[in-house]
Amino acid sequence: MTSAKIMQKRREDIRRRIATHDHSFPTCVVLDCGRPTAARERSGLNRSYCRTHVEHFSRHGSYSKRSYTAGDLQPYRGRALAWLQANAEHPDIREAVSRMRTLYWRGRPEEAFRLAGKSPEERARVVWARLRTHGVDHLQPLAAWVAVCLCHAADLQPERKIEYRWVQAGKVLNRLSGGSHKRWENLGHGGRLEVTELHKYPASRGRVLRHLGEQVAHAAKRLESHLEAIGASAAPATRLPRARRRVSH
Numbered sequence: 736m737t738s739a740k741i742m743q744k745r746r747e748d749i750r751r752r753i754a755t756h757d758h759s760f761p762t763c764v765v766l767d768c769g770r771p772t773a774a775r776e777r778s779g780l781n782r783s784y785c786r787t788h789v790e791h792f793s794r795h796g797s798y799s800k801r802s803y804t805a806g807d808l809q810p811y812r813g814r815a816l817a818w819l820q821a822n823a824e825h826p827d828i829r830e831a832v833s834r835m836r837t838l839y840w841r842g843r844p845e846e847a848f849r850l851a852g853k854s855p856e857e858r859a860r861v862v863w864a865r866l867r868t869h870g871v872d873h874l875q876p877l878a879a880w881v882a883v884c885l886c887h888a889a890d891l892q893p894e895r896k897i898e899y900r901w902v903q904a905g906k907v908l909n910r911l912s913g914g915s916h917k918r919w920e921n922l923g924h925g926g927r928l929e930v931t932e933l934h935k936y937p938a939s940r941g942r943v944l945r946h947l948g949e950q951v952a953h954a955a956k957r958l959e960s961h962l963e964a965i966g967a968s969a970a971p972a973t974r975l976p977r978a979r980r981r982v983s984h
């Protein structure tokens with residue numbers, strides 16, 4: 736079967752399942768939400784949550800908790816990076832870096848304009864490849880995972896499911912991989928120069944974030960035994976490099 740036929744069959748299957756759903760909760764199970772579940776509304780397959788909360792889960796990895804902000808994670812990332820740099824020769828860090836290298840070389844970089852139609856697995860490979868081509872230090876994704884773990888440990892109302900942490904790390908990696916930027920110059924009326932710019936970032940939602948987070952968590956497994964030491968380290972936080980913006984013409 737060709738891939739177009741497979742896609743069509745999958746679409747028809749989903750449509751049929753949406754149309755025949757009846758064993759669902761009438762309203763979303765999130766406290767005080769009250770909206771009809773996606774299945775009941777015939778807008779999706781989810782029998783327990785409404786469309787808004789399904790979307791929230793896709794973006795944040797939790798039905799109710801919002802993502803950590805860049806500002807929440809920043810101090811932890813700086814401290815983690817400083818600690819990893821200071822202990823770069825430790826066998827656990829060397830092993831994690833070598834696993835990073837493998838992930839960096841797994842895929843081909845693609846512009847953010849060309850991600851449509853790719854599977855979440857492929858998109859994750861593209862993000863890793865973009866980190867490679869943008870020259871992002873191997874310690875940065877590791878520091879991102881450590882930072883998410885430290886932030887989670889200090890969180891008074893943490894989301895317990897590991898998926899939330901994967902998504903948080905996935906979001907940082909997505910940002911680190913940068914967007915795609917294009918710029919055109921045209922001569923407009925009266926010979927005036929008109930500049931058009933197009934900026935596109937990979938969408939920060941969906942299964943690609945789970946893949947990225949799970950992959951970095953797996954690579955950084957042995958660093959988790961150092962979390963306490965990193966959290967308590969008095970090393971001055973390393974200033975994080977600003978996300979770079981590349982312009983291709």
Ligand SMILES: [Zn+2]
Nearest residue numbers: 763768785788
């Ligand atoms: Zn809801």
